[in-house]
Amino acid sequence: MEGGILEVLLVNAEGIRHTNLVGRPDYYVFIECGEHLYRSKISSGENEKAWWNEKFTFEFPMYDWKNLTHLKFTIMNRQLFSDGQFVGETIIHLGGIITEGCDRGFLEVKPAPYNVVLEDDTYRGQLKIGLKFISNKDVTERTPEQITEEHKKPKPTECGRIVHLWRTLWWWSSFFYSRDSKTQP
Numbered sequence: 001m002e003g004g005i006l007e008v009l010l011v012n013a014e015g016i017r018h019t020n021l022v023g024r025p026d027y028y029v030f031i032e033c034g035e036h037l038y039r040s041k042i043s044s045g046e047n048e049k050a051w052w053n054e055k056f057t058f059e060f061p062m063y064d065w066k067n068l069t070h071l072k073f074t075i076m077n078r079q080l081f082s083d084g085q086f087v088g089e090t091i092i093h094l095g096g097i098i099t100e101g102c103d104r105g106f107l108e109v110k111p112a113p114y115n116v117v118l119e120d121d122t123y124r125g126q127l128k129i130g131l132k133f134i135s136n137k138d139v140t141e142r143t144p145e146q147i148t149e150e151h152k153k154p155k156p157t158e159c160g161r162i163v164h165l166w167r168t169l170w171w172w173s174s175f176f177y178s179r180d181s182k183t184q185p
């Protein structure tokens with residue numbers, strides 16, 4: 001079925017409100033487009049700058065793109081005894097991006113800062129986001145639950161890579177050690 005793909009690159013946040021009294025904040029972002037909802041990983045970085053560098057893909061048939069008006073980014077701070085604390089949100093209107101992308105077949109918006117709106121409708125900080133819209137692609141009909149499950153699949157972490165490297169080195173060293181000990185009298 002003919003459709004379009006919107007790729008969203010969540011880069012970083014800068015100057016957002018620090019809601020923790022003690023310790024380093026753990027920010028994550030909910031990204032909503034139509035009925036699809038993604039959750040980013042927990043940010044890395046320090047107090048004033050949070051880094052994600054994470055890509056999300058939204059696939060819709062072309063008749064759905066005509067009804068989608070915006071992308072909503074809700075920044076949350078992970079708390080010890082609660083589901084999270086609201087930090088701020090950013091809304092990007094998609095009308096021009098979808099129209100231009102459909103006309104050209106492809107549209108890319110390099111990562112740019114968008115203001116973060118707080119609960120009291122004031123601005124504090126910026127969220128850096130990049131967008132890429134590709135139209136006239138074959139898309140498969142998937143439910144939001146299927147997409148959410150695909151996104152929850154574990155990704156290799158730095159710690160996992162180090163453990164894998166250590167196991168590999170250990171195996172090779174034990175192989176060569178046992179081989180050397182057999183050749184010596």
